[in-house]
Amino acid sequence: MTQILMPALSPTMEEGNLTKWLVKVGDTIEPGQVIAEIETDKATMEVEAVDEGTVTELLVEEGAQGVKVNTPIAVLSGEGEAPAPKQSAKQPAQAEMRQEPVKTARAEPSAASVAAPQSDPEIPAGTQMLKITVRDALRDAMAEEMRADDRVFVMGEEVAVV
Amino acid sequence: MAKGNGKQASAEASKDELLQYYRDMLLIRRFEERAGQLYGMGLIGGFCHLYIGQEAVVVGMQAALREGDQVITAYRDHGHMLAAGMTANGVMAELTGRSGGYSRGKGGSMHMFSIEKAFYGGHGIVGAQVSLGTGLAFANKYRKDGKVCLTYFGDGAANQGQVYESFNLAALWKLPVLYIVENNQYAMGTSIQRSSSETHLHKRGVSFNIPGEEVDGMDVVAVREAGKRAVERARSGEGPMLLEMKTYRYRGHSMSDPAKYRTKEEVEEQKAKRDPIDHVKKLIIDAGYASEDELKNIDREIRSIVTDSATFAQKSPEPDPSELMTDIYIEA
Numbered sequence: 001m002t003q004i005l006m007p008a009l010s011p012t013m014e015e016g017n018l019t020k021w022l023v024k025v026g027d028t029i030e031p032g033q034v035i036a037e038i039e040t041d042k043a044t045m046e047v048e049a050v051d052e053g054t055v056t057e058l059l060v061e062e063g064a065q066g067v068k069v070n071t072p073i074a075v076l077s078g079e080g081e082a083p084a085p086k087q088s089a090k091q092p093a094q095a096e097m098r099q100e101p102v103k104t105a106r107a108e109p110s111a112a113s114v115a116a117p118q119s120d121p122e123i124p125a126g127t128q129m130l131k132i133t134v135r136d137a138l139r140d141a142m143a144e145e146m147r148a149d150d151r152v153f154v155m156g157e158e159v160a161v162v
Numbered sequence: 163m164a165k166g167n168g169k170q171a172s173a174e175a176s177k178d179e180l181l182q183y184y185r186d187m188l189l190i191r192r193f194e195e196r197a198g199q200l201y202g203m204g205l206i207g208g209f210c211h212l213y214i215g216q217e218a219v220v221v222g223m224q225a226a227l228r229e230g231d232q233v234i235t236a237y238r239d240h241g242h243m244l245a246a247g248m249t250a251n252g253v254m255a256e257l258t259g260r261s262g263g264y265s266r267g268k269g270g271s272m273h274m275f276s277i278e279k280a281f282y283g284g285h286g287i288v289g290a291q292v293s294l295g296t297g298l299a300f301a302n303k304y305r306k307d308g309k310v311c312l313t314y315f316g317d318g319a320a321n322q323g324q325v326y327e328s329f330n331l332a333a334l335w336k337l338p339v340l341y342i343v344e345n346n347q348y349a350m351g352t353s354i355q356r357s358s359s360e361t362h363l364h365k366r367g368v369s370f371n372i373p374g375e376e377v378d379g380m381d382v383v384a385v386r387e388a389g390k391r392a393v394e395r396a397r398s399g400e401g402p403m404l405l406e407m408k409t410y411r412y413r414g415h416s417m418s419d420p421a422k423y424r425t426k427e428e429v430e431e432q433k434a435k436r437d438p439i440d441h442v443k444k445l446i447i448d449a450g451y452a453s454e455d456e457l458k459n460i461d462r463e464i465r466s467i468v469t470d471s472a473t474f475a476q477k478s479p480e481p482d483p484s485e486l487m488t489d490i491y492i493e494a
Contacts, residue, residue: 005202005203006202007198007199007201007202007203008201008202008203008204009202009417009418010417010418011207011208011209011418013418031191031192031195032191032195032214032412032433040418042418042420043418043420043422044420045418045420046420048195048198050195050196050198050199069202069203069204070203070204
């Protein structure tokens with residue numbers, strides 16, 4: 001038995017929506033087969049199987065929103081391979097162990113407001129300020145653009161184009 | 163010069179050779195799938211560029227080499243390292259940033275080397291490895307050690323200026339270097355037709371008197387044959403050649419690439435019609451060299467090597483903070 005986990009498909013992804021299952025319970029799958037589509041903060045991506053086996057359970061239903069990275073989304077029973085208790089027992093455990101560092105890798109936007117730069121007349125007085133990394137700011141801005149305009153998409157390595 | 167699509171029925175490979183190629187290519191594919199999974203679990207930092215689909219290129223070229231010949235490439239490099247004989251454990255642990263990795267967990271995919279296996283990286287600057295590889299070949303000539311350096315780059319890097327400065331000197335001095343363009347048709351998200359005035363990249367050496375050849379990069383035996391001829395030529399002092407490997411990557415440029423620049427149908431067609439592993443499998447089965455069951459046994463063996471490497475890459479400790487300032491300079 002192997003659990004399939006919600007994957008992180010970019011360095012900044014923390015959760016995603018499971019938009020579509022491309023397999024159902026009872027299906028036999030093989031490595032490299034696309035099993036689901038997920039929507040990240042940037043794009044719709046395909047999830048490929050790594051192990052072969054039979055799908056015995058889908059743990060997250062189609063359309064589920066905000067599925068955290070490393071959440072089990074399906075269960076696979078091994079086929080053709082020697083029963084791999086080592087693998088199925090190990091990986092989720094390892095995932096859990098690593099979950100903390102993964103989460104904190106992204107600096108939490110601190111709620112503590114930072115003094116607004118006085119010199120910028122564009123910012124209305126009293127605007128709430130957040131401290132955020134450049135990377136997160138870029139990411140959020142790209143995501144906002146993509147939500148607003150479906151001609152904007154991400155290609156290659158986090159490059160947004162129209 | 164241009165040799166059609168290299169699908170020669172004349173190229174022969176023995177049973178042992180074909181089984182070895184099957185094993186080596188499968189190791190790369192299973193390794194990459196597992197690396198993709200570890201990336202998905204947040205265990206690999208930064209980016210992750212998978213080699214799935216292009217396996218025949220490195221496995222075929224490696225079969226044309228002699229012990230001591232060097233290999234240098236860019237950052238889609240896991241396959242090159244495995245083909246060069248570096249261990250799955252050491253490569254995977256480097257990807258997860260652990261001390262059991264080839265650069266002791268401090269390098270990742272873009273800074274991984276093995277002097278022992280003559281693998282010189284693993285480079286993050288697009289095209290820069292071409293100058294470095296040319297330099298390695300210059301050293302070979304200077305030392306008269308008879309080694310040849312394989313210098314790989316992609317179709318995107320083929321438009322970098324330093325590639326042509328390197329070509330000029332390599333041809334002028336008849337350096338023992340081989341330039342191998344892995345033309346997978348997309349430079350990140352830009353198709354070669356949209357980026358290149360001359361899309362037949364093997365012609366790019368013409369003005370330097372570097373002969374070129376187009377090779378079916380999905381056919382491991384065709385790759386090996388072209389590789390042998392070119393390596394022989396370079397070793398005998400006749401200078402560089404430019405081999406254009408027509409290949410295809412199945413996955414995105416990196417893990418976070420949804421690949422909207424090509425259709426799903428295109429990818430599916432390539433997988434169904436040109437897959438390099440299926441190709442060798444068919445050669446083996448058709449010649450009666452092994453049965454489906456025997457190949458399944460190889461599959462199982464490979465899977466266990468890869469599973470073990472994933473376990474090792476998660477168990478190996480992170481580098482100690484005291485390692486922060488080590489391996490930076492070398493005492494000359």
